[in-house]
Amino acid sequence: MIVTALLFSALTLADGFSLSTHCPPSFELTADNRCTLVTRYDAYDSLQNKGVGGTRTALPAHRDGFSPQQIDLGRYLFFDPLLSANHKQACASCHQPARGFTDGKALSTGTYGDIGTRSAPSLWNVGFLKKLFWDARAGSLEQQALIPIVAPHEMANSPAQLLADLQANAYYPALFRQAFAGTDQIDMTQVATALSAFQSSLISLNSRYDHYAHGYHQALTKQEIKGMNVFRSFVARCAECHTPPLFTNQQIAVIGTPEPDGMAFDAGAGAEPGHQKLRGGFKVPTLRNIALTAPYMHSGRFASLEEATEFYTKGRGHAVPAGENLLLHWHIWEPKLTAEEISQIAAFLGSLTDQSLLPATPARLPSGLALPDELQQPEPKTGVTE
Ligand code: HEC
Ligand code: HEC
Numbered sequence: 001m002i003v004t005a006l007l008f009s010a011l012t013l014a015d016g017f018s019l020s021t022h023c024p025p026s027f028e029l030t031a032d033n034r035c036t037l038v039t040r041y042d043a044y045d046s047l048q049n050k051g052v053g054g055t056r057t058a059l060p061a062h063r064d065g066f067s068p069q070q071i072d073l074g075r076y077l078f079f080d081p082l083l084s085a086n087h088k089q090a091c092a093s094c095h096q097p098a099r100g101f102t103d104g105k106a107l108s109t110g111t112y113g114d115i116g117t118r119s120a121p122s123l124w125n126v127g128f129l130k131k132l133f134w135d136a137r138a139g140s141l142e143q144q145a146l147i148p149i150v151a152p153h154e155m156a157n158s159p160a161q162l163l164a165d166l167q168a169n170a171y172y173p174a175l176f177r178q179a180f181a182g183t184d185q186i187d188m189t190q191v192a193t194a195l196s197a198f199q200s201s202l203i204s205l206n207s208r209y210d211h212y213a214h215g216y217h218q219a220l221t222k223q224e225i226k227g228m229n230v231f232r233s234f235v236a237r238c239a240e241c242h243t244p245p246l247f248t249n250q251q252i253a254v255i256g257t258p259e260p261d262g263m264a265f266d267a268g269a270g271a272e273p274g275h276q277k278l279r280g281g282f283k284v285p286t287l288r289n290i291a292l293t294a295p296y297m298h299s300g301r302f303a304s305l306e307e308a309t310e311f312y313t314k315g316r317g318h319a320v321p322a323g324e325n326l327l328l329h330w331h332i333w334e335p336k337l338t339a340e341e342i343s344q345i346a347a348f349l350g351s352l353t354d355q356s357l358l359p360a361t362p363a364r365l366p367s368g369l370a371l372p373d374e375l376q377q378p379e380p381k382t383g384v385t386e
Contacts, residue, residue: 017076017171017366019069019178024201025357027064034065037127039205040214041245055213059205059245063127063141066197069179074198075359076175077191079375082165082367084111084155091148091195093372094120097358100292101202103374106260106300114153117266119300122293125286127200128246134298135269136252136283141196146188159188166191171366198359204288205245207354213245220351227348230341236312237331238345247287247352253329254281257297257311258319265321266298280326291350305346313337 023035030036044056066074077083081090089111095101101123103109108116118134126132131139138144148154149162166172166186176186179194209228211219220228231238243249252269259266270279282298295301296308311319316333320326337345361375 017175019175020072021068023068024071024203024359026203026205027201029068033067035068035071035201037062037064037203039203040210041205055244057245060128060130060250063196063200066193066200067179070194070197071201072198073175073179074194074196076362076366077194078198079362079371080365080367081369081372082169082365083149083157083162085157085161086111087367087369088372089155090372090375092361093374094148094154095123096374097361098375100124100289100355102293104294106295108154110151110153111155116153117263118298119295121285122289123199124202124204124289125246126202129248130250131283134282134285135271137269141199142189142192145192145195145199149191162191163188165367169367175366201357201359203357204354206356207288207352209348209351210245210354212351221347223344223347224351225348227341227344227346228351230337231345231348235335236337236341236345237333237335238312240331241284241329242287247290248284251284252278252281253284253332254278254326255312255332256280256317256320256326256328257282257299258301258321259299260301263299265324268298277327280320280324287349288352289354291353292355305349306342309337309342309345313342 023029026038027035028038039059041057041059044058078091078095081087081093083090093111094103094108096103102120106119108118108120110116121134126141131137132141132144138147146159149157150159163186166176173184173186176190177183180190183190208219208224212225212228230236231242241249241251241253254268254270265280267279269281269283270276290296290305294305295303296305302308302311312332313335317326317328320328361371365371
């Protein structure tokens with residue numbers, strides 16, 4: 001009896017949801033209630049005429065200007081399995097905070113168990129990207145967000161069911177009113193805006209590498225500095241495509257990575273008619289938090305950073321299937337890296353880990369649904385649960 005009474009009062013106390021009025025760390029609130037990103041890279045000039053691989057170069061433009069309420073509503077939506085047809089899968093199921101916002105699988109699994117054809121990319125620093133998806137087919141976070149919700153092999157939902165579920169919920173209509181002043185009818189544009197707002201707050205720019213870049217030389221070990229120098233060299237050429245500070249130049253490159261055994265060739269950005277030159281081309285991924293997001297490449301083909309790096313040194317086009325005539329990027333060649341250089345590069349890539357701004361996983365969801373099973377694992381030490 002006493003236990004029930006205590007439990008009941010705890011529930012009523014914790015009842016109700018309201019959205020944060022503060023910006024996430026690293027963002028400043030403007031007078032008109034928008035969060036703008038502030039980083040130490042603001043002090044540096046643009047990449048223009050600086051060559052590649054320089055450490056003190058500016059970041060590309062970032063999607064910001066969302067309100068604290070939109071960011072926080074997006075956080076609830078991102079973790080809520082209400083977004084999937086059978087209420088079992090959230091965005092965070094495949095983009096798990098504890099795994100660098102990936103799922104640790106080579107290929108993602110949908111809410112009904114369907115296995116997809118590509119690996120879930122990290123979402124850290126996604127607010128800087130001009131094109132989304134491995135094949136760069138989405139032009140904005142808003143456009144991207146609506147795709148997995150309805151994809152049959154992912155969340156398999158429909159806009160009509162999702163909006164009906166949100167509207168019928170005890171809390172969401174009031175939360176949407178807090179985030180989008182003056183609206184009574186929830187719509188998909190608001191869902192996409194809130195998800196984009198949350199994702200644009202996932203900033204990782206405070207790794208040991210960054211401390212080094214800003215002038216603290218001791219932040220990297222000797223091994224990591226050697227790795228950085230090989231990474232930036234014109235022998236390895238990694239920084240030509242994985243350009244600091246984001247560790248991507250955001251271009252599509254045909255590099256000829258292999259598919260897992262038995263899987264059909266993925267034409268990537270070349271799948272569209274008229275894009276033959278981009279056949280087998282993929283967006284250069286960021287290498288931020290890369291030590292947390294194995295397995296690697298669009299098909300999750302490589303299990304470790306050493307394996308992924310070794311790919312580049314095995315010879316231009318060595319993994320291209322017979323019969324495919326790909327226009328490989330000119331920076332893909334035969335750098336002949338030694339085993340030692342490969343482990344130095346892998347060590348350097350490990351210095352790009354920074355989860356200090358990991359957002360809090362909600363302890364409860366407005367839908368009343370439990371967090372998906374895959375999120376019930378202990379969070380890494382840097383994580384905070386609220
Ligand atoms: C079933 C697993 C799964 C679910 C659920 C899922 N995603 Fe993804 N996500 C993926 C995969 C796989 C890709 C890469 C697909 C491709 O490139 O074709 C991806 C790509 C992305 C990208 C592009 C990142 C980049 O660097 O290009 C973003 C952003 C993203 N997802 C956000 C979301 C959001 C928001 C949700 C919830 C509405 C969501 N995802 C739900 C698996 C998933
Ligand atoms: C010509 C541009 C280019 C160069 C040069 C290049 N990369 Fe890449 N990198 C890419 C592309 C494109 C992908 C994605 C390919 C795919 O998924 O099939 C990728 C993927 C990766 C990945 C996996 C990322 C993930 O999220 O799964 C790692 C690790 C990586 N590269 C490291 C390196 C290293 C180390 C070097 C130098 C030895 C290098 N890259 C040189 C374009 C390049």
